[in-house]
Amino acid sequence: MDKPHIRIAVKEDLPSIVDIYNEAVLNSVATFDTVPRTLEQQEQWFEQHGEAYPVIVAEQDGNVIGWASVNRYSDRLAYAQTAELSLYIKDGHRGKGLGKRMLERMLAEGKAAGLHTVLSRITEGNDNSIHLHRLFGFDTVGTMRQVGTKFGRLLDVVLMQKIL
Numbered sequence: 364m365d366k367p368h369i370r371i372a373v374k375e376d377l378p379s380i381v382d383i384y385n386e387a388v389l390n391s392v393a394t395f396d397t398v399p400r401t402l403e404q405q406e407q408w409f410e411q412h413g414e415a416y417p418v419i420v421a422e423q424d425g426n427v428i429g430w431a432s433v434n435r436y437s438d439r440l441a442y443a444q445t446a447e448l449s450l451y452i453k454d455g456h457r458g459k460g461l462g463k464r465m466l467e468r469m470l471a472e473g474k475a476a477g478l479h480t481v482l483s484r485i486t487e488g489n490d491n492s493i494h495l496h497r498l499f500g501f502d503t504v505g506t507m508r509q510v511g512t513k514f515g516r517l518l519d520v521v522l523m524q525k526i527l
Contacts, residue, residue: 365424367461369468372418372430374409379427380420381405383453392486392518393451395511411435416446417472421461428453429461431469433481444479462495470499474527481527486511487519501525 372380385399400408412418412432421429433446448469452461473481483501485492493503501523509517 367421367423367428367456367464369419369421369464371472372409372420372432374406376420376427376430377402377405377409380409380418380430383427383430383451386454387451390454392511392513392516393489393492395486395513397513415443415476417469417476419465419468419472421452421456421465423456428456429465431465433469433473433476433478436482444477446473446478446481448481448483458491462492463498466495466499470525470527478527481525483523485521485523487521493521493523496523496525499525 381400381402384394384405387393388396388399409418412434416433416435418432419430420427429450429452431448431450433448436442436445436447450462450465450469452465470481481501483492483496484507485496502525503521504524505522507520507522510520511518
């Protein structure tokens with residue numbers, strides 16, 4: 364088995380990106396989406412990114428096993444250099460250091476794209492994600508109390524920020 368290779372995503376990666384994301388939608392609180400996304404929705408999402416908001420994938424033995432993106436934080440132009448991070452790893456590939464490699468690459472891509480600030484919203488209890496962000500210099504800037512309901516529970520969200 365080859366070591367995962369991290370690269371810029373292409374449109375052909377979208378079916379795998381959708382599968383990985385929808386697994387998180389259905390089985391975790393990593394996203395507050397509650398309905399799986401369609402390939403068409405993800406194509407529209409991908410088209411909104413471009414060079415200003417990169418999307419990367421981790422590929423191993425020809426299969427996409429993770430993806431990350433920096434997403435437009437707001438449509439207000441004053442926020443153009445601020446993005447929100449998304450990072451998802453396929454079940455069975457977590458806990459092996461891939462998240463560190465992907466986050467490092469995503470931050471480098473974001474900086475190269477001209478971003479100044481990256482934000483992450485992390486659901487309460489996701490201590491591994493909070494720890495990973497801290498390793499890369501993210502600071503906790505607040506906790507939003509009971510802002511989302513998933514699986515019948517009201518959940519807090521930790522807001523973290525890194526200046527690139």
